[in-house]
Amino acid sequence: MKIFHDKYDGYTELSFSERGGETVADACIARGQARISAKLHLNGEDTPCYFLITMGGGLTEGETYETKLNARAGTHAVVTTQAPAYVFKCINGETTRSNFDVKVGQDAALEYLPDDVIPYGRSRYVQTSDIHVAKGGSLMYTDGITAGWSPNGKDFQYYFAHMISRIYYAGRLVYNDNLILDPHAYDMAGLGLFDGSRNYSSFVVVDEKIDNAFVQELQEMGKGFEDAVIGVTRLEGPALVVRVLGDSLNGNKAILGRYIDFVRGKLYGLPHLDMRKDVSFKG
Amino acid sequence: MSTSADSEKEYRDIRRILEVFQICDSTFPIGTFNHSYGMETYLRDGIVDSNETFEKWLSVYLRTQFKWGEGLAVKLTLEALDNKEYSKLWEYDQLLTRSAAAFETRRGARLIAVQMLDLLLRLYGEDDRVEVKLLQEYRQRIRDEKSFGSQSIAFALFMHMMGEGVRESVCYYSYSIVTTMVQNAVRAIPLGQKAGQKILHDIFDDIITLSKQIEGLDESYLGASVPGIELAQIRHETTVFRLFMS
Numbered sequence: 001m002k003i004f005h006d007k008y009d010g011y012t013e014l015s016f017s018e019r020g021g022e023t024v025a026d027a028c029i030a031r032g033q034a035r036i037s038a039k040l041h042l043n044g045e046d047t048p049c050y051f052l053i054t055m056g057g058g059l060t061e062g063e064t065y066e067t068k069l070n071a072r073a074g075t076h077a078v079v080t081t082q083a084p085a086y087v088f089k090c091i092n093g094e095t096t097r098s099n100f101d102v103k104v105g106q107d108a109a110l111e112y113l114p115d116d117v118i119p120y121g122r123s124r125y126v127q128t129s130d131i132h133v134a135k136g137g138s139l140m141y142t143d144g145i146t147a148g149w150s151p152n153g154k155d156f157q158y159y160f161a162h163m164i165s166r167i168y169y170a171g172r173l174v175y176n177d178n179l180i181l182d183p184h185a186y187d188m189a190g191l192g193l194f195d196g197s198r199n200y201s202s203f204v205v206v207d208e209k210i211d212n213a214f215v216q217e218l219q220e221m222g223k224g225f226e227d228a229v230i231g232v233t234r235l236e237g238p239a240l241v242v243r244v245l246g247d248s249l250n251g252n253k254a255i256l257g258r259y260i261d262f263v264r265g266k267l268y269g270l271p272h273l274d275m276r277k278d279v280s281f282k283g
Numbered sequence: 284m285s286t287s288a289d290s291e292k293e294y295r296d297i298r299r300i301l302e303v304f305q306i307c308d309s310t311f312p313i314g315t316f317n318h319s320y321g322m323e324t325y326l327r328d329g330i331v332d333s334n335e336t337f338e339k340w341l342s343v344y345l346r347t348q349f350k351w352g353e354g355l356a357v358k359l360t361l362e363a364l365d366n367k368e369y370s371k372l373w374e375y376d377q378l379l380t381r382s383a384a385a386f387e388t389r390r391g392a393r394l395i396a397v398q399m400l401d402l403l404l405r406l407y408g409e410d411d412r413v414e415v416k417l418l419q420e421y422r423q424r425i426r427d428e429k430s431f432g433s434q435s436i437a438f439a440l441f442m443h444m445m446g447e448g449v450r451e452s453v454c455y456y457s458y459s460i461v462t463t464m465v466q467n468a469v470r471a472i473p474l475g476q477k478a479g480q481k482i483l484h485d486i487f488d489d490i491i492t493l494s495k496q497i498e499g500l501d502e503s504y505l506g507a508s509v510p511g512i513e514l515a516q517i518r519h520e521t522t523v524f525r526l527f528m529s
Contacts, residue, residue: 164507176382178507180351186509191330192343195511219521231517234386241384243514 009063010034012052016108018074023048027070034065042078043274049078052114058086059125062094066101069112073105073134076268080275084115084249086149089122090159100129104137104206109268111140113260113275116201116249121150121157128164133206135170140263142256144201145181146249147194155198156181156188167239169206174237177202195229197245201252205263206239214266215240218259225255253277299445306403306441307459313398313434315463318391319471319527320344321516322464326471327524334478337468341482342489344464344512345457351507352379353435354497357456358449359505360439369417372440373430375505376421380431382506385516389431391529396432397425403441414444453494461486471526 010033017026025048030036037051052067059065071077087096104110119125133139143165147155158181165177186193194200215234222230228246235241242259246252257273264270305311322340325331331340345354356379363371383389400422407415418440424430435456442452462483469479519529 164503173377173381175384176378176506177384178351178382178504180347180504180507180509186343186346190343191325191336191339192347192511192515193509195330195514200510222521229514229518231385231514231520233384233517233520235384236381236389241517243384243510243517245510245514 006031007064008032008066010054010065012036012065012067014050014052014068014079015070015072016048016075016077017072022046023075023077025050026072033063034067037082042276043271045270047076047078047111047270049080049275051080051082053082054085057083058088059096059098060088061090061092061096061123063096065098067099068101069110070103071105071108071110071137074107075105076109078111078113078273078275080112081114084118087117087119087123087125087158087161089120090124091122095124095126097125098127100127100131102129102131102141104131104133104139106134106136108134109138111260111264111273113140113142115277116144116146116199117161117163118146119148119158119161121148121152121154123148123158125158125161127162129166131165131167132171133167133169136208137206138267139167139204139206140260141165141167141204142201142260143177143204144199144252145179146200147188147198156183158183160184165204167204167206169237169239172237174206174239175204175235175241177204177241195245197229197247199244199246199249199252201244201246201256203242203256203259204235204239205267206237207267208238209267210234210238210240218242218262221258221262227251228255230255303442303445303447303455306438307455307462309459309462309466311402311459313395313402315395315434315460316467317528318395319467319519319529320388320464321385321512321519321529322468323471323525323527324515324519324522327522332472334474334482337472337474338482338485341461341464341486343509345461345486345489345493347509348507348512349457349460350493350497351500351504352382353433353460354453354457354493355500355505356433356435357439357442357453358497358500359502360436361443361449361452364414364440364443372417372421372436373424376430376433376436378502378505379433379435382508383516384508384513385520385529387520387529388516392434393425393432394528395434396437397422399434399437400425400432403437407441407444410444412444414440449498450494453497454490457490457493461490467527
């Protein structure tokens with residue numbers, strides 16, 4: 001349900017600026033179905049962490065969400081979600097949408113690590129993310145989608161999911177990640193689509209320090225995991241992507257967690273990131 | 284009895300078809316035989332290992348990454364040429380390349396595009412048609428690292444010069460890609476030559492359907508992909524034993 005004079009069902013604006021060497025939230029706005037957690041300092045780190053919350057536990061048919069994140073120059077923040085983005089059934093022909101506008105300033109670092117999208121049977125979902133990293137800025141970004149949930153227990157019962165992320169560095173497109181999942185036209189579990197897996201995860205890192213040696217280190221790490229298919233490659237610019245196709249949501253999370261820890265250690269000199277998430281839910 | 288004008292037209296039509304055949308032939312030496320588009324990863328994993336599994340992979344590749352990528356780029360390029368919006372070609376080159384996650388895929392596309400442009404310019408470089416000028420400009424842009432290079436855009440320039448429409452161009456381009464892939468599979472899996480021809484023949488219906496679907500797509504689809512096809516292309520980079528460059 002839309003609030004009067006508001007074009008979105010859920011609107012989030014969270015921006016950070018640097019004051020006296022510390023990162024503070026200078027805008028923390030949540031309207032409609034959207035909420036933002038209080039600030040947390042995970043593991044006693046200085047880095048502030050915020051959880052984005054969707055009231056009602058998911059996105060209902062035809063709703064549109066808008067999320068704006070901005071880590072201004074010199075800041076460092078962690079932003080995640082409280083739960084996966086459950087996209088509920090769309091039985092009246094309407095599409096549910098979520099748009100993300102993310103900015104990372106010079107000498108700023110944003111660890112934007114949301115949970116996966118879990119589309120319910122008969123849902124329609126379009127997600128658009130425009131991510132701009134200024135020269136000297138640093139980004140860690142996760143994204144993922146599962147085989148979904150359906151009352152009949154079957155996989156890939158959603159109508160479609162279209163997820164597009166355009167990631168720019170210093171004003172130039174680094175990666176146009178355009179994913180189209182259309183279970184009515186394709187055998188989703190089959191060859192070339194999910195290859196027998198149920199969970200697809202992506203982890204993008206943008207940072208000037210990324211070079212071929214950096215990418216190779218992450219490629220070596222991938223050989224240590226047996227129950228998922230993993231690939232790491234360099235993008236066009238100082239950026240890389242890690243891709244995982246695995247059988248369980250938690251398995252994929254654990255794998256991405258290892259990469260996240262490695263990258264934040266190497267880029268920021270920070271320890272293991274424990275977001276204290278319940279790992280028992282099912283995807 | 285045909286007039287000399289008729290026979291002149293007949294000559295030009297046949298000549299044009301022969302010229303299109305030449306560019307679409309799997310022996311057109313632009314190095315596509317070096318690239319498996321990620322198929323080799325499935326081959327090493329033992330997933331593509333027969334006529335049936337190769338045909339399945341080929342069909343999925345065509346109906347996903349190819350359709351939204353190179354196939355759509357052919358259509359968009361032809362439309363931009365019709366509208367004389369030439370700068371769009373360079374935008375599509377960027378968008379298409381920067382949509383490919385796998386480093387090897389981008390590098391492979393560039394190598395093929397450069398050879399395609401060199402050869403087309405060798406055959407048609409004397410011509411002063413606008414398409415030839417654009418082929419020359421494309422070649423120079425790649426040298427100057429302003430463009431990456433895509434075979435699909437070079438091919439569409441050629442087809443526009445030949446006066447072919449979107450449906451035909453997409454079908455002919457698909458054919459040229461598929462015939463090369465079948466030859467690659469014959470060598471690598473290996474498949475029998477005759478089995479390869481049967482697969483090629485059977486995929487024609489898919490190609491025609493594809494060309495129809497591509498007609499209805501706009502720029503927002505350009506460069507879209509699906510997880511498995513893309514991950515296989517990424518993983519090819521770290522495959523130890525390999526016949527193909529990508």
